[in-house]
Amino acid sequence: MAPARIIHTPEEISRIRRAAAVTAQVRDALAQLAHPGMTTFELDMLAGDLIKRTGGKSAFKGYYGYPGNICISMNDTVVHGIGSPDQLITENDIVSIDVGVSIDGAIGDTAATLSFKEPDADVKRLLQGTEESLMCGIAAARGGAFVRDISAAVEKCARKHRLAIVREYVGHGCGIKLHEPPQIPNFTGGGKGARLDPGMVICIEPMLNLGTDAVKLDRNDNWTVRTRDGKWSAHFEHMILITENEPEILTWQKTM
Ligand code: MF3
Numbered sequence: 168m169a170p171a172r173i174i175h176t177p178e179e180i181s182r183i184r185r186a187a188a189v190t191a192q193v194r195d196a197l198a199q200l201a202h203p204g205m206t207t208f209e210l211d212m213l214a215g216d217l218i219k220r221t222g223g224k225s226a227f228k229g230y231y232g233y234p235g236n237i238c239i240s241m242n243d244t245v246v247h248g249i250g251s252p253d254q255l256i257t258e259n260d261i262v263s264i265d266v267g268v269s270i271d272g273a274i275g276d277t278a279a280t281l282s283f284k285e286p287d288a289d290v291k292r293l294l295q296g297t298e299e300s301l302m303c304g305i306a307a308a309r310g311g312a313f314v315r316d317i318s319a320a321v322e323k324c325a326r327k328h329r330l331a332i333v334r335e336y337v338g339h340g341c342g343i344k345l346h347e348p349p350q351i352p353n354f355t356g357g358g359k360g361a362r363l364d365p366g367m368v369i370c371i372e373p374m375l376n377l378g379t380d381a382v383k384l385d386r387n388d389n390w391t392v393r394t395r396d397g398k399w400s401a402h403f404e405h406m407i408l409i410t411e412n413e414p415e416i417l418t419w420q421k422t423m
């Protein structure tokens with residue numbers, strides 16, 4: 168049986184395009200406003216305000232009981248970190264913000280990892296290597312290609328930068344629901360996966376580590392995912408529309 172996938176209608180795509188643009192605006196506004204000296208809880212509240220101003224709502228809050236407006240993952244946290252009044256952001260930290268907005272029955276999902284000063288060589292390699300791996304994955308997502316082509320491109324780029332690939336979490340179809348088929352792994356080995364055809368909308372989101380690929384789930388909150396070795400991790404995510412040729416990046420930079 169061919170792997171499941173969703174081809175969105177033109178009417179859905181116009182709503183999805185708008186939701187993705189709004190989500191990118193919130194991501195970029197937060198990237199401008201985030202600063203050392205604030206807590207991750209304050210950043211989450213700010214995200215809540217910005218999302219409200221768009222007329223949409225958080226696509227994450229309440230999703231399987233997730234408590235935050237956005238996911239805020241610092242340093243050795245890989246994904247799904249929850250803003251906390253006890254967690255102060257300092258200029259030495261790196262902070263992944265993952266934003267999801269639900270508006271007019273459509274959803275946007277995008278992430279970026281921020282730094283506040285010139286990072287040391289390894290952290291720079293982590294941030295640049297992860298973002299570049301995302302862009303390599305996007306370049307491979309041409310109409311008629313397969314999910315495996317994206318996975319292979321991300322994997323090759325991650326390897327080039329000597330970064331470990333998290334295997335427990337993957338990219339995904341998106342658009343009307345937050346997580347739709349197919350899954351988009353950042354590594355190969357699972358077959359060629361779904362064929363990419365115009366009208367598919369997918370999130371590509373490499374999660375790459377400086378040390379081992381192994382991660383662990385926080386036993387207290389059941390959400391926060393950290394590296395096992397405590398070394399740092401980065402996460403970048405774009406939502407793209409598959410076309411006949413190169414994909415359209417729906418969460419490209421916008422100014423709010
Ligand atoms: N934004 C995540 C993703 O990229 C999903 C977050 S689900 C939540 O797929 F419940 F943690 F918010």
Ligand code: CO
Nearest residue numbers: 265276277404
């Ligand atoms: Co996301």
Ligand code: CO
Nearest residue numbers: 276370372404
């Ligand atoms: Co996602």
